[in-house]
C-alpha cells in the first residue's frame with residue numbers, strides 16, 4: 595500500500611477539493627492507496643520572517659512555534675504528495691506559497707528522496723500550467739521526483755463541459771502520478787546534478803559551522819555522486835566531474 599497526502603491551499607472545499615477527490619478516485623482504481631487530505635487552513639502556519647536562522651543555523655531554531663513540523667512529518671510519512679491550489683492572480687494561493695516558503699530551508703538540505711509529487715491547479719481562466727510547473731519544481735528542490743500535474747477551468751458552478759475536461763485531465767494526471775509513485779527513484783536530470791555538484795563544492799569554501807556544510811558532511815555528500823545512491827551512467831559521470839571543476843573555479847574566483 596502507498597500512502598499519498600494531498601496538501602490543499604484553499605479552504606473553500608469547492609473546485610480544488612473536487613479535483614483532488616477526483617484524483618483520489620482515479621488513483622484508487624490503479625492501486626492500493628491510503629489517501630489523506632490536508633487542508634492548510636486547518637493548521638497554524640505563520641508567515642516567514644526572513645531571519646534565515648533555519649538556513650544558517652538550523653530549522654529547529656525557527657522563532658515561529660506553529661504547525662510547520664506537523665506538516666513536515668506528514669510529508670515524511672508519505673510515499674507521494676499532491677500539491678493542490680487554486681490560481682490566485684497567476685500564482686498559487688498565499689497559503690500554499692507560505693507552506694513552500696516555510697520549507698525553504700529544505701532547498702538547502704533536501705530530504706524527500708524516493709518520494710513522488712504532482713500538482714493540481716484550478717482556475718477561472720488561465721495561467722494554471724505555469725503554476726502546476728512551479729509547484730513540481732519547488733517540490734523537486736526539496737527532493738521529490740515529480741510527474742506533470744494538471745490544471746483546469748472551473749467556473750462556479752462548473753459547466754458540464756468543464757466538468758468533463760477536468761475529469762479527463764485529472765484521470766491522465768493520476769495515471770502519470772501512479773507510475774511515478776511506483777517506479778524506482780529516477781536518476782537526476784543534468785540540471786539537478788549541476789545544482790548538487792555546484793552547491794557541495796561551494797560549501798567547501800564557507801565557514802564549516804554553517805549548517806549546510808555539516809549536513810552535507812554527515813550525509814557523505816562531499817564524496818558521493820549525488821544526494822542518493824543512483825546510477826549516473828558515463829555521460830552524467832563525466833558531466834558531474836566537469837561541474838565539480840567549474841564550481842571549484844567559480845568558488846576560488848569569489849574568494850580572490
Ligand SMILES: Cc1cc2nc3c(=O)[nH]c(=O)nc-3n(C[C@H](O)[C@H](O)[C@H](O)COP(=O)(O)O)c2cc1C
Nearest residue numbers: 606608609610680681682683684716717718719720
Ligand atoms: C483572490 C482570487 C484570485 C484569483 N485569481 C485568478 C487568476 O489570476 N486567474 C484565474 O484564472 N483565476 C483566478 N481566480 C479564480 C480561481 O482560481 C478559481 O475560481 C478556482 O477554481 C477556485 O478554487 P476553489 O473553488 O477551490 O477555491 C481567483 C480567485 C480568487 C478568489
